[in-house]
Amino acid sequence: MSGEMLWQLVKWTQRMVSKVSSYDGDDAAEGGGGTEEEGERTCLAESGGVEAGGGAEEEGERTCLAEAIDSLLDVKPELNTAWAESVRQILLSTDLSSPIPSTSNGRSSRSSSCWHTTSSWRENHHQHHDKVVAGLEGELLVLKTALGVSNSHRRRILNRVLDLKGNIRVFCRVRPLLSNERNARVGHLITPGMDIVKIPSARKDFQFDKVFLPSSLQDDVFLEVEPIIRSALDGHNVCIFAYGQTGTGKTFTMEGNKDQPGVVPRTLQRLFDEAYVDTSVSYTFSLSMLEVYKGSLRDLLVCQQPARCTDPASKCLSIQMASDGYIDVDNLTEMPIMDAKEASKLYQRGSQSRSTSCTNANETSSRSHCLLRITITCTYVLESHKFATTSKLWLVDLGGSERLSKTNAQGLTLEEGKAINVSLSALGDVISALQRKQPHVPYRNSKLTQLLRDSLGEQSKTLMLVHVSPKEMDIKETVCSLSFASRARGTHIGHEISQEGKTQRAAAIAELYRLMSIYDDDCRSLRESIKTIESLIEERKASLFQTVQGSISDQLGSSNDPALAHELSTYLTPTSKTTCADTLVDALNMVPRFMGQTASSRHKQRTSSKEIIGLISSSPNERSVKNGGLKRARNSKSENLNSPEITSGVTESNVQSAMLLGGSEVLEQKPLSIVSVVTNEIGLEPVASEDLKSVDNLSQGENLQLQLNTAEETGSVTKGVVVVDTEEKPRTPGNWSKRQRPERMEKSGSLSPTIGRTCRGRRKVIVQECRRKAAVECSVTVMKPFVY
């Protein structure tokens, strides 16, 4: 039975109870007791809200009610007694839906004392309502904990599967003959189901974890890639490479086209789908894109050529390694992403900036290694402890390996080809050293391997998709590529297992998949139960508010007593409304550029305030957290992960800011043309741009203060992001001193609004550590001045 149907049944039962309680109310009114409750009933009776009735009909209704409760419990047998008790509480509290003093008869004669009686009636019902909601919330907590535990089991099993399959896996994809190659001779043999590519002319056989035939579809490829993506969501660093000779389909596999989307768009979609479904954990994603071109790094999300001569040249990217091994790239644009569509757009933009040129082998040959990095932050509760992990998912479209003598490359193309080959060779050396478990891994030999250092190793998952041409005339390149792949796979050092071993491994993997599907089902049913209870709580809160609000509005309309009117209007203001202190961000932490941090020191600061959590060693996440900096558990002051509740980002200085701003004191509004307000919380709608207020260019010494308002409180932590478009009103160079340019403030403290790097005339302002209640349906006001 769906949650909606269940709720309908509850409402129907409520109506039944409502009738039954009104009979009771009548009886009590007749008895005329002196208690407050009786007075309240009298009040209800006066208002005409109580119907007459009784006798056999009453008995029938009661039987009906009992049956309804029983049927409710029958249809949800999997729910435990606590849930049943919650439902009972809802039913018992149905007198809330019985009419409260109406505007009709006797209203004008109602006195203030009558209102006080109604007020106590309201308090009683509030208490009752709170009890019911608390019951439901308790149940919700139990279900969420159970979901966390099931998820943790599922994660552990998946990790075991990937361990059995191997942390470094190599697939081979053979491209079909293209329309202009119809007459070409095919140079390989593939034995279906054996995952072996035979090259008869070279008398060589190459075994892979999976071989995709020329007829294989993008779907087939992604099916095999998917588990490793899930592993990234579970907190592991993951690298997926597309390797191969120029023109063999690397970009086709990674990017695809509109009709046949490749690994990248599918991965982005998958990440958000998973994040949306799994409510037991909270995910945030950010995206960066860069290329390694002739041994140097280029940010693909910034304009390489400044549009105006006054625009700053693009910043130099440098690789920084923190003491715990975490690799970051200084000055690299990192865009928070809210959905797959937005992420795909960014990827398209980055791809267009990639260095390509026409070569003998490919009209649009990639002349660099293109790296897409998705940083995933996951927060979850396990056994009443809060954990957070950060992982990186790299999707790498490597430059095409080529025999320079064959391509007749000259000049720049030759240089590019050489640089690509050198770094590919360095990558091969690293993977081979890892396969051999050598004590020294030569990461430093190329920018590519330096960059991926923390994502290529024991705790990480690597997938190499080797692409080959089907043509016999490309056989030498094909053999080179397949040899490289074999080396990466470790088959040359005896990693290949016997047929019997393979059968045993396949059986073990099948068993693990069976177990995983049990946990998957468990998680699914727990998620459904969680949704049902959440909607019950929401409806409960909404109905209480509406009922009471409607009644009080009526009272307010008819009251001549100013004191009473004041009390009523106070009541009409929802107590759960967001306060300024909840929503403000702290600009006091901002520091000038010269005091700003490098990627490395920023990381150090981050990790110093985050304890590495390794409480439960059996969980893959916690285990890997223990083992190094690849997954960093967060435990900062503002995000006390060991407490059962995530606290808000409100610090003393936040509160101070809140007081300074005085709630709604907008000192100045200027046109900055805010493009959109979005939140990182999955499933929340961004505010439409037309709803946003305009604010002027900030002038010297000002900071942005953002006030994000919402009517709802859910208590979880989120981040808000405001994208500010300054294109219409370009910043004049003299307008800002060097230190005060907004993009110079990006390295401020974690609770500050940080103004991201300028990217094609846009700036993003990231509001970190707001409560979710501050991030739903935000409106943005720029407030000034706030001098630091």
Ligand SMILES: Nc1ncnc2c1ncn2[C@@H]1O[C@H](COP(=O)(O)OP(=O)(O)OP(=O)(O)O)[C@@H](O)[C@H]1O
């Ligand atoms: N599996 C496939 N099915 C259909 N067409 C393919 C397939 N693989 C590659 N192609 C086509 O082959 C051509 C070359 O592919 P692509 O540009 O992806 O090669 P590449 O390996 O990325 O080359 P480079 O290294 O030069 O960038 C493209 O026109 C692409 O559409």
